[in-house]
Amino acid sequence: MTAVDTNLLADLQMRGLVNQMTSPEELTQHLQKSRVLYCGFDPTADSLHIGSLVPLLVLRRFQQAGHKPLALVGGATGMIGDPSFKSQERKLNTIDIIDQWVDRLKAQVSAFIEFNDQGNSAAVVNNYDWTKDVDVLTFLRDVGKHFSVSSMIQKESVKQRLERDGEGISFTEFAYMILQSFDFSQLYKQYNCSLQIGGSDQWGNITGGIDLTRRQHRAQVFGLTLPLVTKSDGTKFGKTESGTIWLDEKKTSQYAFYQFWINTADADVYKFLRFFTFLNEAKMLAIEEQDRAAQGKPEAQSILATEVTRLVHGEKGLQAALRISEALFSGQLEQLTKEDLQQLYLDGMPASQTSKKSITLVQVLVDSGLAKSNKMAREFIVNNAVSVNGDKVSDLDAVLTPFLGLQGEYHVIKRGKKLFHLLHWAG
RNA sequence: GGUGGGGUUCCCGAGUGGCCAAAGGGAUCAGACUGUAAAUCUGACGCGUAAGCUUCGGUGGUUCGAAUCCACCUCCCACCA
Numbered sequence: 309m310t311a312v313d314t315n316l317l318a319d320l321q322m323r324g325l326v327n328q329m330t331s332p333e334e335l336t337q338h339l340q341k342s343r344v345l346y347c348g349f350d351p352t353a354d355s356l357h358i359g360s361l362v363p364l365l366v367l368r369r370f371q372q373a374g375h376k377p378l379a380l381v382g383g384a385t386g387m388i389g390d391p392s393f394k395s396q397e398r399k400l401n402t403i404d405i406i407d408q409w410v411d412r413l414k415a416q417v418s419a420f421i422e423f424n425d426q427g428n429s430a431a432v433v434n435n436y437d438w439t440k441d442v443d444v445l446t447f448l449r450d451v452g453k454h455f456s457v458s459s460m461i462q463k464e465s466v467k468q469r470l471e472r473d474g475e476g477i478s479f480t481e482f483a484y485m486i487l488q489s490f491d492f493s494q495l496y497k498q499y500n501c502s503l504q505i506g507g508s509d510q511w512g513n514i515t516g517g518i519d520l521t522r523r524q525h526r527a528q529v530f531g532l533t534l535p536l537v538t539k540s541d542g543t544k545f546g547k548t549e550s551g552t553i554w555l556d557e558k559k560t561s562q563y564a565f566y567q568f569w570i571n572t573a574d575a576d577v578y579k580f581l582r583f584f585t586f587l588n589e590a591k592m593l594a595i596e597e598q599d600r601a602a603q604g605k606p607e608a609q610s611i612l613a614t615e616v617t618r619l620v621h622g623e624k625g626l627q628a629a630l631r632i633s634e635a636l637f638s639g640q641l642e643q644l645t646k647e648d649l650q651q652l653y654l655d656g657m658p659a660s661q662t663s664k665k666s667i668t669l670v671q672v673l674v675d676s677g678l679a680k681s682n683k684m685a686r687e688f689i690v691n692n693a694v695s696v697n698g699d700k701v702s703d704l705d706a707v708l709t710p711f712l713g714l715q716g717e718y719h720v721i722k723r724g725k726k727l728f729h730l731l732h733w734a735g
Numbered sequence: 736g737g738u739g740g741g742g743u744u745c746c747c748g749a750g751u752g753g754c755c756a757a758a759g760g761g762a763u764c765a766g767a768c769u770g771u772a773a774a775u776c777u778g779a780c781g782c783g784u785a786a787g788c789u790u791c792g793g794u795g796g797u798u799c800g801a802a803u804c805c806a807c808c809u810c811c812c813a814c815c816a
Contacts, residue, residue: 397811476812541773543762567771574772605770637771684764687779691765704784724764726771 312342312374322589323582325366327508329532330518338502338530342374342428345503346495348435348488348510349417350382350390351409355556356416358546358568359507362534362583364420365619366505367430369586371421376428378501379417383410383436385488391481392465393509398481410434416555420619431499435491438498451490454523455516460485463512485516492517493524502529508536537583540575555620561656562621566629567726569613577608585615628655636720636728641698646715652730659730669696669706672721676729688723695722 317336320326329335347363349356356364367377386406389398401409414432421430442451460482461470469477492514495501504514514531521529537545546553553568554560560568572580581592599606618626632655635644644652653659660676667675670685673694679685686704688694694701696708697720710733713719719731 571771574770577772606772609770609772633771680764681782683781683783684779686784688765691778693765724766 312340313372314340316370316373316375319589320366320369324579325362325534325583327533327535328511330515330530334528335503335530335532339375342376343503344376344378344495344499344501345370345505346378346380346433346492346499346501347505348380348382348385348491349413351386351406351413353554354409354412355554355559356413357555358553359537361555361616361620362537363505363507364417365584365586366534368420370505371428371430372586374428376499377421377430378495378499379421379430379432380491380495381410381413381417381432381434383407383434384439385435385484385491386410388484388487389481390484390488390513391469391477392484392512393468395469397476397478410436412556433495433499435487435494438494439487439490447490450524451486451493451520454520455486455489460516463516465509465512485513488513489516489520492529493521496521496525496527496529502527503532504529505532505534508533537580540573557621557625557656561658562617562625562629563632563656565621566613566617566626566633569616570609570633571726572609572612574606574608577606577612581608581612581615585612585619587611587615631655632657636722639698641714641720644714646717649714649718649730653732657730658728659732661732661734663734666707666709669694669701669708669721670704672708672719672729672731673723676721676731678721678723678727678729693724696720698722 316339317326345367347367349360349363364379367379371377383406386409387400387403389400391397414434418430418432423429423431461467463485466477466482466485492501492504504510504517506514511531511533514533518529518531521527539545548568548571552560553565557565569580578592578596581587581595585592587595595608595611599608614626614630617629621629632652635641635648635652636657658676669689670679670682673679673685673688674682678694679688689702689704689706692700692702696706697712697714708719708731710716713731713733717733719733721729721731723729
């Protein structure tokens, strides 16, 4: 039997990772032994984004403490759409698309948990497997009968939707909770799974599952929700000017991922260290103390970025991100060798190639996506926001040619303080 | 099926025949200050160097002129059956 770390809950609480839990004393008691727990991830896109990182890492924390994690991929629930705290009814995706997404998610969640031969080896399950063959009548009689509509509409997660003018909720979405509850009950039956974790928005769905499991199997199971990750400035966590931060490196490069964390506000960074890293409390307090004493630029952001990038993209991905970041932000562009530049290209720095002999700067800005239109490109140049190979350019008619490039082949274009693009003259 | 209310530029939201590329707020972007922070100030924020062009759910119409009026279609919401 795997040894169990009985301080797990205390650690999670120290990290601020516990939002709500059912019967705390009994759950603490329950977790003295190795248990099976699960967390669901619905396929709403072809990749998870960093919003799912907290639950994924908590699954990992549970496994490290000796419990068996199940990552549930919502092949069934993803077809319905969770209405919890969503202000609008959502469009249904087609079944083929959902299938593809399910496969990607399986691979992604697998990276965060261990599959070994020990008692607490992780597993990935798909709720489509036990939902697809349940016919409507059976479902309504055996599952639906356990739910009271009046208690369902009391749930905070759908209440505001029901009360809000101009929006409604279809029966399909309303029934989502029942499907998710059915998952918990099934996983209890099949795996003796006794704990479900999820975001704070999942509380209603989780307690629904707990009730159903009690009614169908006369068993007590537990729920624990994690806090919503919020930022001190009130803006939404996980978005940048260029969009969502995805876990898939094809959608968000390792470099962009690293940069996202580097840009964490001071007001949030120590909290995020607790949420997103496995550093122990003493270590994190030491970092905080040191930053305070230093009065200058804090170290916490770079530690956070390093740790999280390593967790998600591995040591290689981290090194690639670091190489680009250092090259670009140290300001020593002219010292880069041809190999360095090539490596930046391979590391996934935003880049493009051209076989032309010369291009206007305005054109380059637009082609590279650094500016949305010629008009914006010109505005950036006039505002002194553009530099090429480290030098500000304020000439609207500037033209780039290979000769002027680094090593005769590359131009590093910078717009604003943080956006870069590598232009390679392939001709 | 009936009745009523809606669909405005990324979001919210004003605009009911010309003064509207369309108020205001938010978000976003740039500059200054900085630490690739925060706060603050300044500027930008449909496309076009410009003349100008293309937008206000869709199509068609009325008009010198429509986001604004009319018809049909479509989607959403509420209530009634």
